[in-house]
Amino acid sequence: MLEVKGLGKEFGGLKAIDGVSFEMRKNTITGLIGPNGAGKTTLFNTIAGVYAPTRGEILFKGEHIEGLQPHRIFHKGLVRTFQIPRPFPDMTVLENLMVVPAGQTGERFWNNWFRPGKVNEEERALHDKACEVAEFLNLTRVLNLQAKNLSGGQQKLVEIGRALMADPELILLDEPGAGVNPSLLAEIIDRIRELHARGITFLLIEHNMDMVMNLCDPILVMANGRLLMEGSAAEVRTDSRVLDAYLGGEPEVSEAS
Numbered sequence: 095m096l097e098v099k100g101l102g103k104e105f106g107g108l109k110a111i112d113g114v115s116f117e118m119r120k121n122t123i124t125g126l127i128g129p130n131g132a133g134k135t136t137l138f139n140t141i142a143g144v145y146a147p148t149r150g151e152i153l154f155k156g157e158h159i160e161g162l163q164p165h166r167i168f169h170k171g172l173v174r175t176f177q178i179p180r181p182f183p184d185m186t187v188l189e190n191l192m193v194v195p196a197g198q199t200g201e202r203f204w205n206n207w208f209r210p211g212k213v214n215e216e217e218r219a220l221h222d223k224a225c226e227v228a229e230f231l232n233l234t235r236v237l238n239l240q241a242k243n244l245s246g247g248q249q250k251l252v253e254i255g256r257a258l259m260a261d262p263e264l265i266l267l268d269e270p271g272a273g274v275n276p277s278l279l280a281e282i283i284d285r286i287r288e289l290h291a292r293g294i295t296f297l298l299i300e301h302n303m304d305m306v307m308n309l310c311d312p313i314l315v316m317a318n319g320r321l322l323m324e325g326s327a328a329e330v331r332t333d334s335r336v337l338d339a340y341l342g343g344e345p346e347v348s349e350a351s
């Protein structure tokens with residue numbers, strides 16, 4: 095589903111990503127871990143089109159997407175949620191879900207003018223879809239609350255909901271477990287599993303190791319802008335290079351990775 099080849103991204107002289115290559119099969123939940131500053135967020139941003147890579151290739155379903163504008167990538171079904179939940183704080187949960195899909199007929203002046211019936215129909219379909227997404231994420235109760243009044247965990251769920259509104263095939267999920275209380279964390283894990291069972295592929299950055307080890311296979315480990323290793327939870331847990339990287343040592347990174 096996703097192929098990253100020799101990817102590099104530099105900021106000035108700093109190699110935030112330095113020759114990263116990996117492949118992701120369809121319908122996996124792949125974890126991306128690594129110590130602070132390893133390059134995980136930069137990798138996400140480069141895949142999602144926020145940054146153009148300095149070098150390398152990114153293929154989504156066999157199609158080159160490196161350097162494309164974020165909205166073009168979004169519309170291909172590759173959707174990124176943000177590290178800090180960023181729903182519009184003064185809008186309700188329902189509104190936050192309904193604003194996601196772009197190119198609605200209602201956004202075009204001419205269609206509004208000439209085709210009000212069509213606009214109403216689409217608005218209703220969008221509303222129904224938002225309600226279904228909210229129900230799936232157990233957000234129905236808070237549908238009419240302003241997003242700023244939700245808990246951190248509920249905001250994460252809204253962020254996932256907003257990704258779902260875009261009918262994604264691949265979701266890049268940024269720290270779904272950050273700042274979430276344990277019961278809501280279990281619910282988020284459960285929802286991700288369910289979406290995975292329905293055919294959605296995930297790549298997720300997460301610092302919560304329990305969550306990663308529980309949910310992800312395979313796990314990619316980054317350090318110093320490079321891919322240190324890829325393996326199962328058991329392999330990652332017992333690999334001394336991973337331990338070294340987290341302890342701030344100088345991890346040995348093979349050129350091949």
Ligand SMILES: Nc1ncnc2c1ncn2[C@@H]1O[C@H](COP(=O)(O)OP(=O)(O)OP(=O)(O)O)[C@@H](O)[C@H]1O
Pocket residue numbers: 105108109110128129130131132133134135136137
């Ligand atoms: N926009 C930018 N301009 C300059 N340097 C940047 C920029 N974004 C990231 N970097 C640098 O690139 C390196 C990788 O940062 P990145 O945020 O990708 O790491 P990370 O693995 O996501 O870290 P964390 O787990 O702390 O979020 C760091 O040295 C960081 O300072």
